[in-house]
Structure formats: C-alpha cells, structure tokens
C-alpha cells in the first residue's frame with residue numbers, strides 16, 4: 001500500500017503531496033478526524049514515501065510526479081515500515097490499543113493494560129530520535145490516539161516539538177484533539193480528515209470480494225468510517241445482540257428494573273460492551289432500512305423480521321434517528337473513559353425519552 005491507496009481523503013493527501021513535492025514538510029503534523037477513516041494508514045504511508053529506497057534522489061533528478069513522490073511498497077524500507085521494524089519509523093500508542101491487536105490474534109492475556117501513552121514511551125522515542133537517521137532519510141514518530149498522553153507525556157513531547165531535530169517528523173493522530181494541550185496543538189500543522197462517502201467504501205468492499213448487497217449494507221452501517229466497515233466483516237456474537245435487545249426491550253420497564261441490567265453489562269468485558277453498541281446501531285439501522293424500503297432482504301437481523309417490521313410501523317424516522325444517535329454518543333463517551341454504568345444508565349434514560357415518552 002502507498003499514499004495512492006488512501007481512500008477518499010483527497011484534500012489531506014493533496015496537502016501532503018504538495019509538501020512532499022516541494023520537500024517542505026512540517027516538522028509536526030496533527031491528523032484529526034473521526035476514528036477509522038484512514039489517519040494512521042496515511043501516516044504510515046507518508047513515512048514510507050519519505051524513506052522509500054527506490055525513489056532514491058528524485059529531487060536531484062527533478063522528478064516531481066505523483067508516482068515519484070509516493071513509496072514503491074516493495075523495497076526493504078517499505079516492508080520494514082509496514083512490519084513496524086524500521087529503525088527510523090516509530091509508532092507510539094497506548095498499551096491497551098496494542099493489547100487489542102494481540103488479542104485479536106490470540107485469546108487469553110487478561111492483564112489490564114494502560115489506556116494512556118506513558119512518559120516512558122515518549123522518553124524511549126526521544127532517545128531513539130536524538131540520533132541521526134540510521135537508515136532512512138527521515139525519522140518519523142507517529143503518535144496514535146495522541147489525546148491519551150497523560151500530562152507528563154505531553155510535557156515531555158512538548159520539548160521535542162519546541163526543539164525539533166533536523167530531519168525528524170512527528171505525526172500526532174487524534175479523534176478528540178480538544179483533549180490535547182494548547183501548547184501542543186499550536187506547534188502542529190493541523191490536517192483535517194473527513195468521513196468517507198458511502199460509495200467509496202462500498203466500492204472498496206466490492207474490490208475485496210464482498211457481494212454488492214453486502215457491500216452496500218456494510219457501507220451504510222459504517223457511517224463513513226472505512227475501519228468500521230472492515231470490522232463489520234468480522235464475526236459479531238449473538239450474545240452481544242442479546243445483551244442489546246435485553247436493554248432495548250426494557251425501555252418500558254420502571255427504571256429500578258433497568259439499572260441492574262446496565263450494571264451487569266457495564267461490569268462485563270470491554271469488547272462485549274463495544275459489541276452491544278455495534279448491535280444497537282445495526283438494530284436501529286435495520287429498522288430504518290425496513291421503514292424506508294420495506295425490503296426484508298436488506299436486513300442484517302434476518303431472524304427478527306417480524307419484530308423489525310412491527311417496530312418500524314410504531315416509531316417515526318425521527319425517533320429512530322435520535323435513538324441511533326443516543327447509542328453512538330454513548331459508545332463515544334465510554335471510549336473517552338466515562339463511567340460505564342452511569343453512561344449506560346444515561347443512555348437508557350435518553351432512549352426512554354425518545355422511544356416511549358414522545
């Protein structure tokens with residue numbers, strides 16, 4: 001993969017290419033935008049473009065075309081950056097993010113990892129980056145989920161931003177830049193990434209072998225986030241759906257019956273909780289899709305046709321959209337480490353208001 005493979009982010013890519021062509025990159029960037037839209041993918045591929053061996057000395061030869069400034073994706077530098085073992089390209093992220101990646105490959109290892117980027121991680125990176133580039137031309141430090149830096153990490157990083165080393169580029173990535181200190185924000189060139197158009201995601205999924213209908217649905221459910229569309233390709237458990245439907249069916253209950261349910265779900269595993277929201281979004285999408293099209297074939301919850309039809313007749317589009325938003329926002333709060341039980345209770349109160357009291 002290379003910069004040319006970044007989907008649907010024409011503006012940010014054009015800004016970066018322009019700087020690459022002129023060999024005038026900022027020493028610090030802040031890639032901002034929702035999760036799952038290609039920010040980290042772009043950062044890695046920018047690092048590859050900067051260090052690719054095959055491009056050689058294109059500047060000396062006066063070649064400035066799109067192809068010349070992009071990476072070849074084949075040389076040892078490109079391959080090492082993809083594998084995360086290039087000595088001059090470093091990706092820093094909270095331990096919990098790395099743990100998720102490992103857990104996807106291997107079950108077990110339930111040790112609680114930190115949600116923060118710790119000062120030791122920043123110090124280690126600074127130590128490595130105080131030397132000249134070992135192999136490549138540019139050293140690239142990518143800080144993913146930069147808003148998870150704690151105060152001491154952010155302060156440590158600030159030093160590097162204030163006194164940049166020649167040839168070093170720092171790329172901060174964040175979906176919630178407002179959580180970063182102003183001192184850091186003001187030292188980075190901000191590059192906004194937008195949500196992807198549905199057709200772009202649909203086309204991509206078809207190119208990965210999905211049938212047109214499946215690609216259409218996954219794209220519709222992705223809300224413009226390619227990462228989410230890809231995740232939806234993975235298996236989701238019916239247990240997650242049961243948890244969500246138990247909540248959904250309890251909105252008419254008195255609140256003292258609801259709270260023990262939310263408490264139970266809040267105490268469960270993080271992944272299971274994420275799944276409850278994913279199913280919640282799918283559930284309301286199914287109802288909306290059926291309300292608009294009346295077509296059972298487009299439903300994901302094929303075994304719940306009658307229920308979906310009944311609910312779609314009972315609820316207005318506004319109510320459904322509001323419910324969808326409530327679930328999406330709660331998922332986002334919890335990612336920002338809000339109290340899970342409280343967030344779920346608030347979600348249920350808002351759902352009751354939306355679904356029952358209107």
Ligand SMILES: [Zn+2]
Nearest residue numbers: 052072075078
């Ligand atoms: Zn290369």
